[in-house]
Every structure is written in C-alpha cells, then in structure tokens.
Amino acid sequence: MIDSHTHLDSCAPDNDELVAAARAAGVTRLLTVGMDEASNRTALAAAERFPEVFAAVGRHPNAAAGYDAAAQADLEQLATHERCVAIGETGLDYHHDRAPRADQLRAFEHQIEVAQSLGKPLVIHTRAADADTLAVLRERTGSMRVILHCFSMTDELDACLEQPDWWFSFAGNVTYPSAEALARAAELVPEDRLLVETDAPYLSPQPVRKDRNQPAYVVHTARFVAERRGVTYEELDRVVERNAAALFGW
Numbered sequence: 001m002i003d004s005h006t007h008l009d010s011c012a013p014d015n016d017e018l019v020a021a022a023r024a025a026g027v028t029r030l031l032t033v034g035m036d037e038a039s040n041r042t043a044l045a046a047a048e049r050f051p052e053v054f055a056a057v058g059r060h061p062n063a064a065a066g067y068d069a070a071a072q073a074d075l076e077q078l079a080t081h082e083r084c085v086a087i088g089e090t091g092l093d094y095h096h097d098r099a100p101r102a103d104q105l106r107a108f109e110h111q112i113e114v115a116q117s118l119g120k121p122l123v124i125h126t127r128a129a130d131a132d133t134l135a136v137l138r139e140r141t142g143s144m145r146v147i148l149h150c151f152s153m154t155d156e157l158d159a160c161l162e163q164p165d166w167w168f169s170f171a172g173n174v175t176y177p178s179a180e181a182l183a184r185a186a187e188l189v190p191e192d193r194l195l196v197e198t199d200a201p202y203l204s205p206q207p208v209r210k211d212r213n214q215p216a217y218v219v220h221t222a223r224f225v226a227e228r229r230g231v232t233y234e235e236l237d238r239v240v241e242r243n244a245a246a247l248f249g250w
Contacts, residue, residue: 001237002244003030003218004169005089005123005149005197008053009042011214012201018214019050025216028052028241029250033089033123033149035060037071040078047083054250055081056123058088064107065099072110079114085248087115088123089149092136095128105136112140121145121167121247130156137163145247150199154181157188167247169195172205172213175224186225191239195247196222 003022008015009032022030032047034040034057043055057078059067079087090111092104115122124146126133130153137146143165150171153160160166168189174182186194198221200213205220219233226236244250 001025001027001219001222002195002240003027003198003200003215004147004195004240004244005171006030006032006200006215007035007039008032008046008200008215009039010201012212015046015050018216019053022215022218023052025219026237027215027218029054029244029248030215030218031056031086031248033086034058034078035089036063037074040075044078044081044083047081053083054085054248055083056086056088057081057084058090058111058123059107060089061091061093061104061107061125062096062098064103067099067103067107067110071107075111076114079118079120084120085250086121086123086147087111087118088147089125090122091125092129092133093125093127094132108136109140112136112144116141116144121147123147123149125149126153134159137166141165147195147247150197150203151185152182154185157185161189167193167195167243169197170221170225171197171199172203172209172217172221175206175221176209177206183224183228187228192243194225194239195243196225196236196240 032043034043040057047055146166204213
C-alpha cells in the first residue's frame with residue numbers, strides 16, 4: 001500500500017519508528033510533504049535516508065505570508081532534488097486565513113510554474129476556497145498532473161472528474177460516519193485516478209481515531225475505500241501501487 005501524503009516531521013514518534021511501523025503494515029512507499037522552507041528540507045532529508053520515502057516540496061497556503069523572490073528561488077532549487085517527486089502542497093485556504101490571500105495566490109501560481117517546468121505533479125490543498133482553487137487550476141494547469149490531496153470537494157466532484165489529469169487522494173476522514181458524501185465520492189472516482197493517504201499526523205481513520213495518525217494507518221483508510229468500492233483490499237492495493245508508480249515515477 002502507498003501513503004501518498006504524510007508529514008513525517010510533524011508526526012510522533014521519530015522517523016525510524018514511523019517508517020518501520022509503516023513497513024510492517026505493508027506500506028511500500030510514502031510521500032512526505034513539505035509546507036515551508038524548513039519542512040521542505042526535513043522532507044528531503046527523510047527521502048535521502050529511507051529508500052521507501054520520497055518528498056514533495058512546496059509552500060502551504062497557511063505559510064505563504066511574505067512569499068517573495070528569495071522564497072521562490074529557494075523552492076526552485078529544492079524542487080530539482082532527485083528525491084523530490086512532486087511540488088506542493090499548495091493552494092488556497094480561506095478557513096484559517098493565516099496568510100494574505102494575495103500571498104497565497106502568488107505562492108500557488110509560482111508552484112504551478114515550478115511543477116510545469118520540471119514535469120512533476122502538483123499537490124493541492126484547498127479549504128473554504130474551492131471555487132477560487134478550481135478557477136486557478138483550470139486557468140493555469142492545462143494538462144499537467146494535479147493531485148487533489150485529502151479530497152473534500154464533494155460538491156464539485158463532477159467538475160473535478162471532467163479533468164482527465166486530476167487525481168483524487170482520500171484521507172482518513174473518508175472513514176468517518178458523518179462523511180457519507182465523501183465516501184460516495186471514493187466509490188465514484190475512476191480506478192486509474194485513485195490514491196489513499198494519511199495526511200499524518202492529522203485525520204486518523206475511524207478505527208484508530210483516538211490515536212495520533214501515522215503512515216502505517218493508511219491501511220485502515222484503504223480497507224474502507226476497498227469495501228465501499230466493492231473490491232478486495234488486495235485489489236485496491238494493486239490499483240494504488242500502480243497509480244502511484246505512474247504518477248510519481250518511483
């Protein structure tokens with residue numbers, strides 16, 4: 001199984017235990033995602049250290065305040081690292097509004113440019129900003145590969161499905177009893193554009209909801225998605241492994 005989105009440097013315990021636990025659970029690859037200049041570097045360091053770990057580097061919208069030319073140059077340099085397989089997470093977040101919206105948009109548009117120039121997929125975060133996020137993606141991404149991380153735009157599912165190069169990654173919240181619309185979306189996404197993730201340390205899936213999330217727990221989300229799609233866990237495992245390999249080139 002693949003964990004297509006996690007944040008190792010925000011998880012507990014340390015990376016050795018996290019990766020060992022993931023390995024024991026059958027997680028063969030995981031993508032640890034940077035959100036600012038510091039976490040981009042820790043993500044790349046983890047990817048250098050563990051063969052099953054790869055990195056994405058980016059600037060999260062909540063960390064986009066003051067995103068200037070120096071920040072752009074730093075990200076561009078890190079994005080060329082051989083263990084960096086995606087750009088982001090990036091997007092728009094109007095729920096927290098921790099950064100000016102103009103800065104969020106500038107960081108978002110720049111990361112689209114970086115992903116396009118390097119031919120790497122773009123990891124999207126959106127919260128309370130779906131219409132604006134989708135407008136930017138439609139206008140600027142063309143045929144580039146886009147990952148809708150922690151997919152939550154159930155009201156926009158049909159519009160997202162119309163984009164052939166957009167991928168859907170479901171996190172632990174799809175397992176929550178209150179998330180029926182999200183679970184239904186997980187049933188409808190085409191097999192060849194489906195991923196699962198933890199977004200650890202956040203959004204622990206229902207069977208371990210009382211615990212802090214970690215990459216090993218992606219198997220709970222995968223089992224839930226498999227059941228909702230009417231396939232075996234082993235079948236979903238093969239699908240996700242194949243999709244992730246095609247998307248990230250590992």
